[in-house]
Amino acid sequence: MTVIEARALSKAFTVSVKKGRFRRERRQTAAVDGVDLRIDRGETVGYIGPNGAGKSTTLKMMTGVLMPSGGEVTVCGLVPVKQRIRLALRIGVVFGQRSQLWWDLPLRESFALLRHIYRVPTADHAARLLRCRAMLELDEFLDTPVRQLSLGQRMRGELTAALLHGPEVLFLDEPTIGLDVVSKQAVRAFLTELGAAGDTTVMLTTHDLADIERLCRRLVIIDHGRVVHDGTLEALHARYNSRRRVVVDLDEPPPAPLTLTGATLDATELDGRRLTFGLTTGTAADVVVQVARSAAVRDISVLEPDIEDVIAKLYKNT
Amino acid sequence: MGLFNATARTMPQQKLVGQITTFWVIAASGFRRYSTYRQATVAGTFTNTVFGFLRCYLFLAVAGGAVAGGYTPGQLVTYVWVAQGLLAVVLLWGTPELADRIRTGEVTADLLRPVHPVTSMLAADLGRAWHAVLTRCVPPVLAGLIFFHPYLPARWHTVPLFALSVLFAIVITFCCRFLVNAIAYWLLDVRGPLMLWTLGAGVLSGLLFPLRFLPDAVLLPLWLLTPMPSLFQAPLDVLVERDATPVQFGIVGLQACWLVVMLLLCRLVQRRAERHLVIQGG
Numbered sequence: 001m002t003v004i005e006a007r008a009l010s011k012a013f014t015v016s017v018k019k020g021r022f023r024r025e026r027r028q029t030a031a032v033d034g035v036d037l038r039i040d041r042g043e044t045v046g047y048i049g050p051n052g053a054g055k056s057t058t059l060k061m062m063t064g065v066l067m068p069s070g071g072e073v074t075v076c077g078l079v080p081v082k083q084r085i086r087l088a089l090r091i092g093v094v095f096g097q098r099s100q101l102w103w104d105l106p107l108r109e110s111f112a113l114l115r116h117i118y119r120v121p122t123a124d125h126a127a128r129l130l131r132c133r134a135m136l137e138l139d140e141f142l143d144t145p146v147r148q149l150s151l152g153q154r155m156r157g158e159l160t161a162a163l164l165h166g167p168e169v170l171f172l173d174e175p176t177i178g179l180d181v182v183s184k185q186a187v188r189a190f191l192t193e194l195g196a197a198g199d200t201t202v203m204l205t206t207h208d209l210a211d212i213e214r215l216c217r218r219l220v221i222i223d224h225g226r227v228v229h230d231g232t233l234e235a236l237h238a239r240y241n242s243r244r245r246v247v248v249d250l251d252e253p254p255p256a257p258l259t260l261t262g263a264t265l266d267a268t269e270l271d272g273r274r275l276t277f278g279l280t281t282g283t284a285a286d287v288v289v290q291v292a293r294s295a296a297v298r299d300i301s302v303l304e305p306d307i308e309d310v311i312a313k314l315y316k317n318t
Numbered sequence: 319m320g321l322f323n324a325t326a327r328t329m330p331q332q333k334l335v336g337q338i339t340t341f342w343v344i345a346a347s348g349f350r351r352y353s354t355y356r357q358a359t360v361a362g363t364f365t366n367t368v369f370g371f372l373r374c375y376l377f378l379a380v381a382g383g384a385v386a387g388g389y390t391p392g393q394l395v396t397y398v399w400v401a402q403g404l405l406a407v408v409l410l411w412g413t414p415e416l417a418d419r420i421r422t423g424e425v426t427a428d429l430l431r432p433v434h435p436v437t438s439m440l441a442a443d444l445g446r447a448w449h450a451v452l453t454r455c456v457p458p459v460l461a462g463l464i465f466f467h468p469y470l471p472a473r474w475h476t477v478p479l480f481a482l483s484v485l486f487a488i489v490i491t492f493c494c495r496f497l498v499n500a501i502a503y504w505l506l507d508v509r510g511p512l513m514l515w516t517l518g519a520g521v522l523s524g525l526l527f528p529l530r531f532l533p534d535a536v537l538l539p540l541w542l543l544t545p546m547p548s549l550f551q552a553p554l555d556v557l558v559e560r561d562a563t564p565v566q567f568g569i570v571g572l573q574a575c576w577l578v579v580m581l582l583l584c585r586l587v588q589r590r591a592e593r594h595l596v597i598q599g600g
Contacts, residue, residue, distance in 0.1 A: 065429040067593050081592070088432035100427040104351040116343035117431055119336050145354070 003169055003201045004039040004062060008071035010225070011057050031057040033225030034071065041168070044195040044202040046216035048209075050315050054225040055205040056095075059171050062203070063093050076168055089118060092162030096174035099154065100161055101146040107157045108142045111164060118165035125164055132160040135190050152183030159187060163194075169201045170194070176208050188214050209307045221314060228314065233307065240313050242305035243278045246287045249299040250275070260290045340433060341441045348445025359453045362406060367458045370402035374466060377527075387530040392469035393558040394528075399462025401525055401554055404484065406454035407447050408491045408549060410519045416499035417508040429592070436496065436584045443492045469558055476559055479570055483553035486573040490548050493580035494519070500584075503591035524551025530560070545576040 011032040016024045032054040039045055049055050060066035061073055064080030064087050073080060078087045093100070101110045115125040133139055136156040141149055149157065155175060162170060172191075176184045192215060194200055204215060212219060212233070219236060221229040229236055237243075245266065253272030258265060262282020268275055277287050284302045291297060352359070377394045380386060389397060416439065419425040428435045462468050471477055498515045502508045520526045522540060529537055529551045541547050552569045555561060561569070 065426050085432050093430050098424055104354050113347050116340055
């Protein structure tokens with residue numbers, strides 16, 4: 001069942017550029033330029049792109065806080081801007097750089113307030129809050145005013161606030177930005193379990209590609225307002241020919257240059273004693289066996305394709 | 319984790335009951351928010367009381383023991399001290415919180431809640447006002463009672479009518495502040511409009527001096543064409559019983575008209591703003 005659907009969605013902003021002492025020129029800048037997207041119920045989608053690519057703008061249009069300049073978008077069958085208040089009951093949103101909590105109130109009171117605002121049945125609210133308290137370790141700061149929380153604590157509070165009403169779609173805009181390793185792990189573990197539950201649709205924008213690797217089965221990459229990739233991470237690796245690599249350390253350099261079946265020699269280091277092979281059709285074991293025929297192998301390691309390299313290539317090419 | 323399965327189930331309440339409950343709870347949160355700043359409350363109350371003495375002596379000196387602008391000295395004392403008490407309740411000069419939220423993009427959170435932003439902000443403001451009634455209003459009024467000879471209402475309906483008039487004044491002032499702050503949707507920086515409002519509101523609302531001191535040629539258009547006298551002059555005139563009973567009711571009736579107009583204007587401006595909105599800062 002399709003939960004989010006965008007057709008030729010676009011947003012242009014007017015920017016004033018100074019053109020002299022009194023003159024200003026107004027220009028249209030396309031932040032989102034004809035995005036087509038269908039996301040089904042229960043999918044976890046990573047929506048990534050370089051700074052200024054249009055990620056947050058897309059999310060704002062999908063949540064109804066920004067009016068599209070063109071195209072159409074529906075979320076849970078509703079038109080976001082027109083039906084924003086009805087939609088708000090069915091979605092949860094976390095903007096990593098903004099807070100939806102009440103600055104002066106303790107987290108516990110913010111959550112109680114949200115229960116009334118979203119009119120959540122008491123038992124549902126209590127059960128969900130209990131689960132969040134356990135998973136996100138909220139108890140130690142539940143009675144602290146939001147203004148006194150650390151970024152990691154606040155973000156865990158934000159995530160809880162976004163989920164207490166059982167949203168059908170969760171929009172996360174850089175939820176791990178600025179968090180330390182422990183907080184990131186807590187947030188990721190929580191989202192992994194949420195994704196595993198199966199029916200909450202999650203749309204995640206982030207610059208932290210570890211979030212994507214850990215959480216998202218599907219990856220949508222946007223640049224200059226346009227979708228430049230929509231598919232799995234594996235499909236992206238295949239598209240950019242990124243391969244697993246085998247690094248072999250030898251006692252002595254091989255007597256003659258090695259030519260292997262199913263792999264290519266990508267790099268030679270340490271005076272020929274460290275060789276890096278990229279796998280084409282063969283396996284890591286094939287490489288080791290073939291190298292061992294020519295030289296004494298001291299150590300081996302296998303490197304998985306690096307998502308950052310692939311994404312960097314993609315950003316440069318678009 | 320099954321707890322988080324997408325349900326978005328809401329309480330099986332009637333729509334109106336649910337809306338009233340939500341409004342009430344947001345108002346309570348407004349009260350709670352302001353109750354966290356106790357030292358600021360004490361400092362503000364003290365300042366209002368000190369200024370009450372200054373203003374009261376000034377008005378009594380101007381009146382010189384006679385009737386001025388239709389007010390007896392006792393009515394002027396009541397006018398000044400109750401105005402001092404209402405200063406934080408009606409709140410002409412609050413912090414430009416909404417403008418700041420628009421400028422920083424934090425207003426997004428307000429738009430993402432399933433309550434109309436104007437309704438939500440109004441509820442929170444009523445909670446704030448109720449907190450101010452209990453903390454900021456009582457001490458200056460008591461000071462007036464103890465140290466001066468204020469006029470006390472003689473008609474039975476005056477006090478409830480005054481309470482209603484104050485409620486209307488709070489809502490209309492909220493609307494005025496909302497509209498001034500909402501200029502930030504278009505200009506981002508509202509310091510200019512805010513300065514105009516700060517100056518104009520004090521003078522034209524009847525806070526700094528009773529508007530009845532002004533000539534009728536100025537007073538009548540001000541009463542009929544602007545909401546400004548509804549902010550302070552109206553509740554204070556009702557309380558000091560300056561006019562006959564029908565005029566008292568007429569004043570509150572006029573406030574009610576302005577209340578409806580201003581609330582509609584706020585919703586209209588908010589709707590326009592949302593279509594124009596650019597969320598700042600990514």
